[in-house]
Amino acid sequence: MTVPFTILLSSAGRRVSLLRSLRHAATAAGLDARVITCDLNWTAPAMHLADAGFIVPRCTDPGFAAEVTALCDSEHVDLVVPTIDTELPVWATLKPDLATMGTTVAVSSPEAIAVAGDKRLTNRHCAESAIPCPRQAPLADVQRDASGWRLPLIVKPAGGSSSVGLHRVTTWAALDAIPADPALVVEETAPGIEHTVDVFVDRDGYAHGPVVRRRLEVRAGEVSKAQVVRDDLLASLAVRTVEALPGAYGPMNVQIFSDGPRAAVIEINARFGGGCPLSFQAGGRHAEWLIREVARKEAPPAAPVIEYGLMMLRWDDEVFVRAD
Secondary structure: OOOOEEEEEEOOOOOHHHHHHHHHHHHHOOOOEEEEEEEOOOOOHHHHOOOEEEEOOOOOOOOHHHHHHHHHHHOOOOEEEOOOHHHHHHHHHHHHHHHHOOOEEOOOOHHHHHHHHOHHHHHHHHHHOOOOOOOEEEHHHHHHOOOOOOOOEEEEEOOOOOOOOOEEEOOHHHHHHOOOOOOEEEEEOOOOEEEEEEEEEOOOOOEEEEEEEEEEEEEOOEEEEEEEEOOHHHHHHHHHHHHOOOOOOEEEEEEEEEOOOOEEEEEEEOOOOOOHHHHHHOOOOHHHHHHHHHHOOOOOOOOOOOOOOOEEEOOOOOOOOOOO
């Protein structure tokens, strides 16, 4: 009897598209695979569309590590795909021990995760790597001396995500009215339109297959409409950004503002981005490459052909389950 290749999608939540993409990628790699999920709540929609679903504590709970380690052991998990920023440090800590069990975690080193998870460190990483990025400073510094800064400005939490807590400040009075908070940073407004570039980083730290997505509409901090575009400048900029990280591995994406001649990196996500299904549909094979590497399957001979211009238009869907 063939043992299926088992993928665990952690903090599955509403990530039904990613779950389906992982299934499709495993099939493309020639594997008999099952995709299971874990989440802290049984009402997570993706739990009910997986091959199996498991309830675990919140990733910040002291019992999370033991629970997911036991889950990986009992379900013979080959690959773990984390999905939210808060769980990445925990999975990175567990990664060495899980590897001895035969489980690979698609997560970067703690150092790379720290840089991606703190916008102050992200900005410093880019500046030190000669990667264009916006001017940034602590809120208190700019409130104390705004000389050289131009409105409008962006004020955001250093550790925030999904645009939570982000403010676009258009007057100096509005800037001064923001309560002092050492976790807030001020950035100059980056030029142009926001793009996200998806890449896959292999075990040797090399980034492959950048796919550039132009954000057209965002809802609740996550892209709802986007289009794949050809932009070699942004593609190479994303590759440089992640390859300069210490211990980058697996799926990553880089958020960049660009008006054509100018570009500025504003954020790094050390995981699959919310809009990654568009990259997959357009020809990006990041999930397949990840699965092939873990399963030690040879890479396909043909390079992917990207369908530039392809758009993603999202809508809501439902899964119906009985409360018992």
